[in-house]
Amino acid sequence: MNLRLILAVLAAKTAMFLSRFFGRGRGSSLPGMLALRIYPGILKHYRHQARRGVIMVTGTNGKTTTSNMLSGILVRAGYTVVTNREGANLLTGVTTAFIRAGSVTARVRSDYAVLEVDEAAFPVVTRWIKPNLVVITNFFRDQLDRYGELDTTIGKVLEAIQKLPSSTRLILNADDPLVVRFAGETGYPSRFYGVRPVPELAGDAAYSREAKFCPHCGAEFMYSIYLYSQLGDYKCPRCGFARPRPDIEASFVQVGLNGITARVDDDEGDWKIELPVQGMYNLYNALAAFTASLVLGVDPEAALAGLKMYSPAIGRMELFAYGDKKVTLTLVKNPTGFNQALAGLIAGKSRQDVMIAINDNDADGRDISWLWDVDFEILAQRPDKFNFFICTGKRAEEMALRLKYAGVPVSALHIERDYQRAIDGVLNGRGAAAGLLATYTALWPVEKILAQRAERVVYNDSNRVSPVS
Incomplete structure (x- = not known):
């Protein structure tokens, strides 16, 4: 032994x-x-x-x-x-x-x-x-x-x-x-x-x-x-x-x-x-x-x-319901994945509010210059789709700056470093839907708060695989 x-x-x-x-x-x-x-x-x-x-x-x-x-x-x-x-x-x-x-x-x-x-x-x-x-x-x-x-x-x-x-x-x-x-x-x-x-x-x-x-x-x-x-x-x-x-x-x-x-x-x-x-x-x-x-x-x-x-x-285009509001939570960690997440937001029929949480901890990558390779310009081209954007996380200001340079109106940008207030803000916005996007170390605290406020949509409990099923 x-x-x-x-x-x-x-x-x-x-x-x-x-x-x-x-x-x-x-x-x-x-x-x-x-x-x-x-x-x-x-x-x-x-x-x-x-x-x-x-x-x-x-x-x-x-x-x-x-x-x-x-x-x-x-x-x-x-x-x-x-x-x-x-x-x-x-x-x-x-x-x-x-x-x-x-x-x-x-x-x-x-x-x-x-x-x-x-x-x-x-x-x-x-x-x-x-x-x-x-x-x-x-x-x-x-x-x-x-x-x-x-x-x-x-x-x-x-x-x-x-x-x-x-x-x-x-x-x-x-x-x-x-x-x-x-x-x-x-x-x-x-x-x-x-x-x-x-x-x-x-x-x-x-x-x-x-x-x-x-x-x-x-x-x-x-x-x-x-x-x-x-x-x-x-x-x-x-x-x-x-x-x-x-x-x-x-x-x-x-x-x-x-x-x-x-x-x-x-x-x-x-x-x-x-x-x-x-x-x-x-x-x-x-x-x-x-x-x-x-x-x-x-x-x-x-x-x-x-x-x-x-x-x-968790965080893979995960769906929640907040009253009658459809809420999605998506992990973003590189330009291609972020572009696909943005395309998913734009594909929605409802006008929505968006929260973006960006951290630069070791698990996220310290270098956030990759945000400049993301096609945020498509957001500015579709003002009919979005009410406002709340930027949160350790690099909230840099995220807001990137959106500004992408052409998103400054009046539609808000910085809120506290996760709870940021999530409450996007959930209680006037949009019929809400999209939450987060880098890796922001994903877990955001998911925890979101799960306390909204109902997770589970397609089939039997398919949630346990470590040995």
């Missing part, structure tokens, strides 16, 4: 209990941190305990949603799953997920482990846990002071994957050339998912397009259609590197106020996908989860049923 292992697990489980008992957080990272301090090699005791395998989801945006969608599908299909549902995706969060699911002797009885892993932490986590399947969502600029340039991040993930067994399978976004390159550069078995690039889905904003040049020969890409950011239909005119034909492709996409519908097909079937969430990016997340589930042998109809019942994780 390894006494250090037992001590590490007991300390972690005690920290989980105390965190929740005193309301000092969700106990998703601190327990793992304590366990690793006591016994740095604790993860080696969990590496082979998921009987049917380990799936890791990495990339810049969509990790939490994709991993939770896949976990929900697997649970609905009758499997038990270990997962870090709340988005704690560093080594500490992964460790916590296993400890929470297991016994004091570090034993876990589960079929699968579905782990969201931060792209910078991916090389560290994969030293201890070897995934059988890796899902890569996309790559965008994100927290340059922590990740460095995008090429550096991609290179580290690529190097880590190349160290995995050659039997490792990849699920790749066909519409992102920065992701597609992993198939050729690893040689691992790969399946692709994507959205059929048709003119009616084309985005016209030129902000935050990362992949301008071919990763193989350096020539400038030719795009026939951009869907958003660098995702679209691309081809290198010099070496021929191009968007592959997706194994799973969505077409006839309809984005409505109550969700998304589309047709998805492969060589063997054609199905209708229905999602109770908004945003083109959520369609990509669902396609990634659906493709992974098929690779794992889940019946397609069961997978689609799981997606239809998906409930968003």
Whole structure:
């Protein structure tokens, strides 16, 4: 019996209990941190305990949603799953997920482990846990002071994957050339998912397009259609590197106020996908989860049923009701994600009030210059959609300044450093809807206050996945 292992697990489980008992957080990272301090090699005791395998989801945006969608599908299909549902995706969060699911002797009885892993932490986590399947969502600029340039991040993930067994399978976004390159550069078995690039889905904003040049020969890409950011239909005119034909492709996409519908097909079937969430990016997340589930042998109809019942994780276009007012809470952490969140606000039919909470703590990234790459100008172009904007958080003044330079009238800008007063202000505005956007460390306190004042809309309680379900 390894006494250090037992001590590490007991300390972690005690920290989980105390965190929740005193309301000092969700106990998703601190327990793992304590366990690793006591016994740095604790993860080696969990590496082979998921009987049917380990799936890791990495990339810049969509990790939490994709991993939770896949976990929900697997649970609905009758499997038990270990997962870090709340988005704690560093080594500490992964460790916590296993400890929470297991016994004091570090034993876990589960079929699968579905782990969201931060792209910078991916090389560290994969030293201890070897995934059988890796899902890569996309790559965008994100927290340059922590990740460095995008090429550096991609290179580290690529190097880590190349160290995995050659039997490792990849699920790749066909519409992102920065992701597609992993198939050729690893040689691992790969399946692709994507959205059929048709003119009616084309985005016209030129902000935050990362992949301008071919990763193989350096020539400038030719795009026939951009869907958003660098995702679209691309081809290198010099070496021929191009968007592959997706194994799973969505077409006839309809984005409505109550969700998304589309047709998805492969060589063997054609199905209708229905999602109770908004945003083109959520369609990509669902396609990634659906493709992974098929690779794992889940019946397609069961997978689609799981997606239809998906409930968003905290801050992922999460829906609340404040009286008759529809309220959305969205995490924003980089230009591309922020642009998609703004597009979601504009897509709403109701005139609304908006609160934006910006922090610059370590988890958010100290450098907030990325705000100048966000297309806030679209807000000024649609004065019919918004009444006012409340800026809060540690960098409230800088956020208000960015909106001013974007053309938002100064009379519509308000600075309120106190979260409670900011939230009360936006909830009690005269708009028929309210949108709350927050960076990572602002998200949790904002969500806690919002949950006390408004009713969370839950699509299906049974799909809120527990650590082992």
